[in-house]
Amino acid sequence: MDILNNHNGFYIDLYELTMAQGFFYAGKHEEPAAYDYFFRDNPFGGGYVIFTGLWDLLKSLEHFHFSGDDIAYLKSQGFKKDFLDYLSSFRFTATINSVREGEIVFPLEPVLRVTGTMVECQLVETILLNYLNFESLIATKASRIRRIAGKRAVSDFGLRRAQGLGGLQASRAAIIGGVDATSNVLAGYAYGAQITGTLAHSWVQSFDDELTAFRQYANVFPENTVLLVDTYDSLKQGIPNAIRVGRELKEKGYQLKAIRLDSGDLAFLSKKARKMLDDAGLPDTKILVSNQLNEYVIRSLLEQGAPIDGFGVGTELITGKSTAALDGVYKLAMNNDEPKLKISDTFEKISLPGVKKVFRYFDDAGLFYADCIALEEETNPHRMHHPHEVAKKCHLEGMTKESLFHRVFENGAIVEATNDTQAIKQYASQRLARLPIEHQRFEMPHIYKVGLSDQLNNLRNQIVEKLRKTI
Amino acid sequence: MDILNNHNGFYIDLYELTMAQGFFYAGKHEEPAAYDYFFRDNPFGGGYVIFTGLWDLLKSLEHFHFSGDDIAYLKSQGFKKDFLDYLSSFRFTATINSVREGEIVFPLEPVLRVTGTMVECQLVETILLNYLNFESLIATKASRIRRIAGKRAVSDFGLRRAQGLGGLQASRAAIIGGVDATSNVLAGYAYGAQITGTLAHSWVQSFDDELTAFRQYANVFPENTVLLVDTYDSLKQGIPNAIRVGRELKEKGYQLKAIRLDSGDLAFLSKKARKMLDDAGLPDTKILVSNQLNEYVIRSLLEQGAPIDGFGVGTELITGKSTAALDGVYKLAMNNDEPKLKISDTFEKISLPGVKKVFRYFDDAGLFYADCIALEEETNPHRMHHPHEVAKKCHLEGMTKESLFHRVFENGAIVEATNDTQAIKQYASQRLARLPIEHQRFEMPHIYKVGLSDQLNNLRNQIVEKLRKTI
Numbered sequence: 011m012d013i014l015n016n017h018n019g020f021y022i023d024l025y026e027l028t029m030a031q032g033f034f035y036a037g038k039h040e041e042p043a044a045y046d047y048f049f050r051d052n053p054f055g056g057g058y059v060i061f062t063g064l065w066d067l068l069k070s071l072e073h074f075h076f077s078g079d080d081i082a083y084l085k086s087q088g089f090k091k092d093f094l095d096y097l098s099s100f101r102f103t104a105t106i107n108s109v110r111e112g113e114i115v116f117p118l119e120p121v122l123r124v125t126g127t128m129v130e131c132q133l134v135e136t137i138l139l140n141y142l143n144f145e146s147l148i149a150t151k152a153s154r155i156r157r158i159a160g161k162r163a164v165s166d167f168g169l170r171r172a173q174g175l176g177g178l179q180a181s182r183a184a185i186i187g188g189v190d191a192t193s194n195v196l197a198g199y200a201y202g203a204q205i206t207g208t209l210a211h212s213w214v215q216s217f218d219d220e221l222t223a224f225r226q227y228a229n230v231f232p233e234n235t236v237l238l239v240d241t242y243d244s245l246k247q248g249i250p251n252a253i254r255v256g257r258e259l260k261e262k263g264y265q266l267k268a269i270r271l272d273s274g275d276l277a278f279l280s281k282k283a284r285k286m287l288d289d290a291g292l293p294d295t296k297i298l299v300s301n302q303l304n305e306y307v308i309r310s311l312l313e314q315g316a317p318i319d320g321f322g323v324g325t326e327l328i329t330g331k332s333t334a335a336l337d338g339v340y341k342l343a344m345n346n347d348e349p350k351l352k353i354s355d356t357f358e359k360i361s362l363p364g365v366k367k368v369f370r371y372f373d374d375a376g377l378f379y380a381d382c383i384a385l386e387e388e389t390n391p392h393r394m395h396h397p398h399e400v401a402k403k404c405h406l407e408g409m410t411k412e413s414l415f416h417r418v419f420e421n422g423a424i425v426e427a428t429n430d431t432q433a434i435k436q437y438a439s440q441r442l443a444r445l446p447i448e449h450q451r452f453e454m455p456h457i458y459k460v461g462l463s464d465q466l467n468n469l470r471n472q473i474v475e476k477l478r479k480t481i
Numbered sequence: 482m483d484i485l486n487n488h489n490g491f492y493i494d495l496y497e498l499t500m501a502q503g504f505f506y507a508g509k510h511e512e513p514a515a516y517d518y519f520f521r522d523n524p525f526g527g528g529y530v531i532f533t534g535l536w537d538l539l540k541s542l543e544h545f546h547f548s549g550d551d552i553a554y555l556k557s558q559g560f561k562k563d564f565l566d567y568l569s570s571f572r573f574t575a576t577i578n579s580v581r582e583g584e585i586v587f588p589l590e591p592v593l594r595v596t597g598t599m600v601e602c603q604l605v606e607t608i609l610l611n612y613l614n615f616e617s618l619i620a621t622k623a624s625r626i627r628r629i630a631g632k633r634a635v636s637d638f639g640l641r642r643a644q645g646l647g648g649l650q651a652s653r654a655a656i657i658g659g660v661d662a663t664s665n666v667l668a669g670y671a672y673g674a675q676i677t678g679t680l681a682h683s684w685v686q687s688f689d690d691e692l693t694a695f696r697q698y699a700n701v702f703p704e705n706t707v708l709l710v711d712t713y714d715s716l717k718q719g720i721p722n723a724i725r726v727g728r729e730l731k732e733k734g735y736q737l738k739a740i741r742l743d744s745g746d747l748a749f750l751s752k753k754a755r756k757m758l759d760d761a762g763l764p765d766t767k768i769l770v771s772n773q774l775n776e777y778v779i780r781s782l783l784e785q786g787a788p789i790d791g792f793g794v795g796t797e798l799i800t801g802k803s804t805a806a807l808d809g810v811y812k813l814a815m816n817n818d819e820p821k822l823k824i825s826d827t828f829e830k831i832s833l834p835g836v837k838k839v840f841r842y843f844d845d846a847g848l849f850y851a852d853c854i855a856l857e858e859e860t861n862p863h864r865m866h867h868p869h870e871v872a873k874k875c876h877l878e879g880m881t882k883e884s885l886f887h888r889v890f891e892n893g894a895i896v897e898a899t900n901d902t903q904a905i906k907q908y909a910s911q912r913l914a915r916l917p918i919e920h921q922r923f924e925m926p927h928i929y930k931v932g933l934s935d936q937l938n939n940l941r942n943q944i945v946e947k948l949r950k951t952i
Contacts, residue, residue, distance in 0.1 A: 013671055014646055015483055020667035021648070023640055024678030027666065028702065032680070035701045038687060045683070066645075083670050088705075132683060139641035140648055169494055170610035171806040174537075175485055176647025177492070177611055195498065196491035199554050200484055207495030209503070212516070212603060212813040215821045216509060219951070230506045231499065234559075242824055243952045273825070331805040335642040335796045342683040350686045353713055354744070480690070481714045 014175070019076040019100075023136045027084065030129045031093045039096075039129040044344035044365045046120040047138060050358075053147055053333035057455030058445060060153055060438050061121050062183045063145030064111035067138055068424045074102040074134065104130045106419035107367065111427065112149075112186060112438035113414065114445050116458045118397050119368050119383050121338075123415065128345065135340045143336040144176065145183040151330045152187025153442060154305045155323055157450060158312070163320030165206045166192040167300060168328025180328045186435045189323070201431035206322075208234070208270075214241040220248065224255040228266075232259060236268040236298065239283075244274060249283050253290040260292070268296035268319065276301065277314040284317040298322060304331065305452065349469055353477050357398040363473050366466065367415040371406055378445050380404060380459035381414070385466050394461030404461055485646070490547040490571075494607045498555065501600045502564045510567075510600040515815035515836045517591040518609060521829075524618055524804035528926030529916060531624055531909050532592050533654045534616030535582035538609055539895045545573040545605065575601045577890035578838065582898065583620075583657060583909035584885065585916050587929045589868050590839050590854050592809075594886070599816065606811045614807040615647065616654040622801045623658025624913060625776045626794055628921065629783070634791030636677045637663040638771060639799025651799045657906045660794070672902035677793075679705070679741075685712040691719065695726040703735040707769065710754075711744045720754050724761040731763070739767035739790070747772065748787040755788040769793060775802065776923065820940055824948050828869040833937065834944050838886040842877055849916050851875060851930035852885070856937050865932030875932055 014021070033039040052059060076084075081098050085091075104126020115121050122142070124131050155164055166184040169177045181197035191204035198205035209227055217223035220242055228235045237255065239248025249269065256266030269287070271279050276299045287295050299311070300322035308321055325331065341361040342350045349363035365386040373379040382394040396402030418427040428434060448456040462470065485492070504510040523530060547555075552569050556562075575597020586592050593613070595602050626635055637655040640648045652668035662675035669676035680698055688694035691713055699706045708726065710719025720740065727737030740758070742750050747770045758766050770782070771793035779792055796802065812832040813821045820834035836857040844850040853865040867873030889898040899905060919927040933941065 012486055013667065014649060015486060017667055017670065020670055021640070021646075022666050023638070023664040024666050024669070024676045025664065025681055026678075028679050029681065029684050032684065032698055032701045033687075036697045041687075043687070063645075080670070087669075087676065128687060135681075136641050140643055141645060143642060144645045167494070169492070170607050171614060171808075172611055173644035173647030173800075174612060174615045174650035175492075176644035178485060179645035193494040193496065195493050195495050196484065196488055198495070198558075199488065199491055199551070205495045205558065207497075207499055209500050210496055210606075211823050213500050213503065215813045215823060216504075216512075216514070216599065216816045226507045227503055230503045242948060243826070247952050325806045329644075329800075329805040332803065334800040334802040342686045345687045352682050352686060355714070477713065481718050 017077060017080055018070055019074055020080055021137050021140070022133065026133050026135055027089070029132055030097070031089055033128050033132070034093045034096060039127060041128045041346045042125070042344070043128045043131045043342065044123060044125045045131045045135070045340050046343050046362065046366065047122040047142060047338060047340050048118060048120050049336055049338040050117050051337055052117060053150055053330065053336055054154060056150065056154065056452065057449035057458060058114050058116060058150070059146050059336065060149040060187055060442070061109055061113045061115045061142070061146055062111060062149035062186050063141040063179070064108060064122070064418065065427055065429045065434075066145065066179060066182070067141040068106070068419050068427055069429070070137060070141070071102045071134060071419065072423060076100060100133075101422055102130050102134060103422045104419075105417065107415040108418045109368070109414045110416060110437060112434040112441065114378070114438075114441045116381060116460050119381050119460050120362070120366050123366065125365065139338055139340055141179070143338040145179050146338070147330040147333060147336040148180050148183035148328065149187035149438065151327055152184040152189050153438070154452070155308065155321075155327060156188030158305045158309045159321055162318065163191070163298075164189045165320065165322045166194065166327060167322040167324040169194045171325040172328045177328065182431060184327055185431055186438055188435065188439060189327075203431065208236040209238055211238065211241045214238065221251045221254065224251050225258070228255050228259055232262065232264040235259060235264075235266055236270055237266070238270045238272060240271060240273045244271060244279055245282055249286050253286060253292060256287070256292045256295055257290065266292060266295045268298050270298040270300060270322070272300050276318070277311050277316040280311075280316045280318050296320060300324065302326070349473060351470065351473055353474060360470070360474060362462070362466065363469055364466065367413060369411045370414050371409045371411045376444060378458070379409065380406070380461065382406060382461055382463055383466055384463035385469070388463055388465055391463035391465075394463055395467040396461055404459060488548060488551055489541055490545055491551055492608050492611065493604065497604050497606055498560070500603055501568070502560060504599050504603070505564045505567060510598060512599045512817045513596070513815070514599045514602045514813065515594060515596045516602045516606070516811050517814050517833065517837065518593040518613060518809060518811050519589060519591050520807055520809040521588055522808055523588060524621055524801065524807055525625060527621065527625065527923065528920035528929060529585050529587060529621070530617050530807065531620040531658055531913070532580055532584045532586045532613070532617055533582060533620035533657050534612040534650070535579060535593070535889065536898055536900045536905075537616065537650060537653070538612040539577070539890050539898055540900070541608060541612070542573045542605060542890065543894060547571060571604075572893055573601050573605060574893045575890075576888065578886040579889045580839070580885045581887060581908060583905040583912065585849070585909075585912045587852060587931050590852050590931050591833070591837050594837065596836065610809055610811055612650070614809040616650050617809070618801040618804060618807040619651050619654035619799065620658035620909065622798055623655040623660050624909070625923070626779065626792075626798060627659030629776045629780045630792055633789065634662070634769075635660045636791065636793045637665065637798060638793040638795040640665045642796040643799045648799065653902060655798055656902055657909055659906065659910060660798075674902065679707040680709055682709065682712045685709065692722045692725065695722050696729070699726050699730055703730060703733065706730060706735070706737055707739040707741055708737070709741045709743060711742060715742060715745060715750055716753055720757050724757060724763060727758070727763045727766055728761065737763060737766045739769050741769040741771060741793070743771050747789070748782050748785040751782075751787045751789050767791060771795065773797070820944060822941065822944055824945060831941070831945060833933070834940055835937065837937065838884060840882045841885050843881045843883070847915060849929070850880065851877070851932065853877060853932055853934055854937055855934035856940070859934055859936055862934035862936075865934055866938040867932055875930060
């Protein structure tokens with residue numbers, strides 16, 4: 011839809027614009043500010059998130075603007091002339107520091123930080139949350155499916171059940187999270203991913219009988235024949251017909267690449283199918299399955315010893331079922347060089363003040379041990395505090411550490427970020443391999459340590475105390 | 482993203498293209514065909530679906546094409562020259578008959594029918610399912626929230642938690658389903674919807690204190706001041722400060738439009754707030770609430786007598802929680818003038834053969850009574866059969882009826898469909914008012930009658946019998 015390109019500043023909640031106008035007339039619009047992007051809960055009851063969506067966000071911010079049409083529309087909605095004049099030449103020139111796309115991140119820590127004027131920080135909130143929350147959710151879901159499938163192939167089959175045009179970002183995220191291939195041709199084209207797909211039931215139905223349908227397909231694609239065997243009856247008809255075509259291909263020097271089971275009990279049918287294929291001299295023909303799969307169904311199939319070589323995962327992957335959305339938020343942390351926080355009756359929900367960054371600490375085996383949130387000027391925190399359990403501390407002295415933040419956007423342009431989806435995917439995979447397995451399990455995963463440096467902890471407590479006195 | 486416009490034929494599952502190439506070399510690509518779009522289960526455990534997404538789909542089909550870049554990419558993926566030559570000049574010229582956008586529809590009945598060549602019908606499957614499944618899901622969710630909220634205002638606040646660029650379609654669907662306003666400025670611009678939004682916590686935090694923040698906002702927007710009162714403490718500070726500003730506005734001849742509660746117990750707080758506002762002489766200041774709302778939470782709030790005037794609904798509306806996706810499918814019904822169906826071990830999952838349409842029957846009060854699926858040539862079915870319980874029949878003689886299908890697309894262009902979102906919304910609302918309330922309740926709704934005409938029932942049974950004999 012053209013409209014998404016031509017009006018990219020309009021992919022915004024109205025209140026960003028009303029606040030911008032308010033800041034403008036209150037004379038605050040050019041005050042320096044800092045905002046943090048972070049989330050509070052891991053999705054899927056899991057132990058981590060793969061940070062995804064950064065490139066799409068930065069690319070969009072390079073072009074962030076309001077067109078003449080946009081300005082006219084805002085005028086019709088009651089916005090004022092001086093502000094609209096300001097908005098019509100608005101460009102996003104704030105600085106963004108962020109963890110790398112594909113990084114493994116955890117609740118409460120800043121994942122990305124925007125520093126700039128009050129108005130430019132505020133105006134990008136909606137698009138930032140929209141892109142980062144969604145892609146991170148789907149990449150994380152994909153990584154769970156990837157892990158449980160082991161070395162077996164996993165394909166994204168989700169486009170038909172994806173959320174409208176969000177399906178392109180969903181497939182991108184699924185690739186970064188670890189799927190091997192996608193049915194989404196545009197995602198293959200855009201992200202250099204392997205694309206996958208052969209035939210549907212309609213192919214089989216459109217011929218007089220299944221055997222003819224299979225033969226015709228093998229005739230056109232002798233090197234890439236994957237036959238969907240459940241149009242009529244998998245055991246009685248589909249697999250026997252596939253075997254017949256498999257043998258005919260063999261005679262011509264080809265090989266039936268795979269069959270696909272798409273209904274019925276996939277554990278039972280895959281075992282039967284494997285034996286039938288082996289007995290027929292087609293041991294190299296693979297068995298692929300699809301139909302309402304998720305990480306739990308795949309785990310169950312494999313626990314039952316189902317001889318499955320690949321999984322096509324659709325709805326549950328592409329919609330991030332059953333977490334509706336990553337709960338990422340974007341909170342003011344500094345305004346006019348004053349650290350700011352959002353207070354709450356619940357101590358866990360108080361946001362962290364000041365311009366911050368994150369250090370990651372490693373154990374002796376090089377695995378992730380803990381993340382410490384510190385103020386920008388800190389170089390070497392000695393210990394960290396639990397974010398809301400006051401007595402809990404953790405010593406960090408002498409441990410190997412890494413600063414996770416990188417400057418990715420400056421002066422209106424991307425400075426250090428990659429659009430190489432395959433490289434992001436590889437990075438995510440390497441980083442996930444360094445996350446101890448107990449944080450990756452599905453049931454009650456071990457909680458990864460995230461804490462506050464002494465300095466940040468003191469700052470937060472001082473401000474909270476002061477604010478509570480005023481109430 | 483430009484890529485979605487420049488490659489609209491690529492928003493497709495690969496297997497549509499491999500099948501198209503197969504049909505091409507099997508000489509079947511220009512054979513006449515018919516496909517049906519239908520779904521099997523109502524979402525949210527409800528009793529109906531609002532059909533939505535038609536205009537977006539048709540608009541996309543008018544432009545459906547493969548660019549030179551697309552063709553080059555497909556060549557690199559092993560597609561063959563003759564087929565690619567054919568594809569490079571491909572345009573979608575099939576005929577689409579459909580129920581009106583905004584119509585109330587039910588499981589198993591065809592909602593939309595595509596008749597054209599085998600290849601053109603097949604190639605649009607993915608985009609059709611993507612658009613129609615998603616928008617119909619969200620419109621249906623919105624209608625549930627709309628119904629339970631009664632005359633109170635409902636706003637879509639979901640963009641930040643929407644699925645990437647799918648958020649535009651989601652807001653469109655939410656509008657059609659019945660929300661009064663949206664925070665999504667692009668949706669307001671594109672669909673003529675009311676937009677809504679005032680201020681966030683960051684506004685309040687950026688001033689030295691809450692009272693100053695409220696005053697500054699009221700100063701810039703005296704006619705549209707809605708104050709978010711939970712940044713520090715709703716009862717002790719937020720509401721008293723809002724009242725002070727409300728009185729100051731009153732003195733200047735304005736009125737504090739509303740306060741918004743965004744955390745804490747919304748039933749408890751709204752009652753307290755109402756009393757405080759009334760006691761302060763601000764009885765016309767409304768109370769709006771937000772924070773993880775859905776139709777059940779809203780029902781509970783109202784059952785408790787919470788004096789709430791409007792609801793801002795985000796994540797759960799915009800993601801269609803907790804149904805991940807509408808399970809709409811697209812099945813071959815005719816090829817080369819032969820009726821086709823997809824058989825299954827489960828009788829319910831057998832698709833319906835032939836070129837079909839749908840009649841809707843009305844009771845004496847003009848309410849929806851039953852839908853009868855018939856063959857295209859039928860004019861007046863006398864009775865209908867339950868789709869899979871053999872003995873169940875329903876007499877239709879003498880009842881008022883309406884044919885639900887309209888020709889909406891022909892010769893590459895839209896012929897009878899509207900892009901007037903407000904008109905579609907109004908139609909949906911009028912039609913929903915004619916659906917008996919027992920089909921609209923949330924718990925175990927009464928199942929709406931959908932059946933097969935004598936002719937269709939006979940045709941289906943004959944084909945099933947014949948196919949089962951061959952297995």
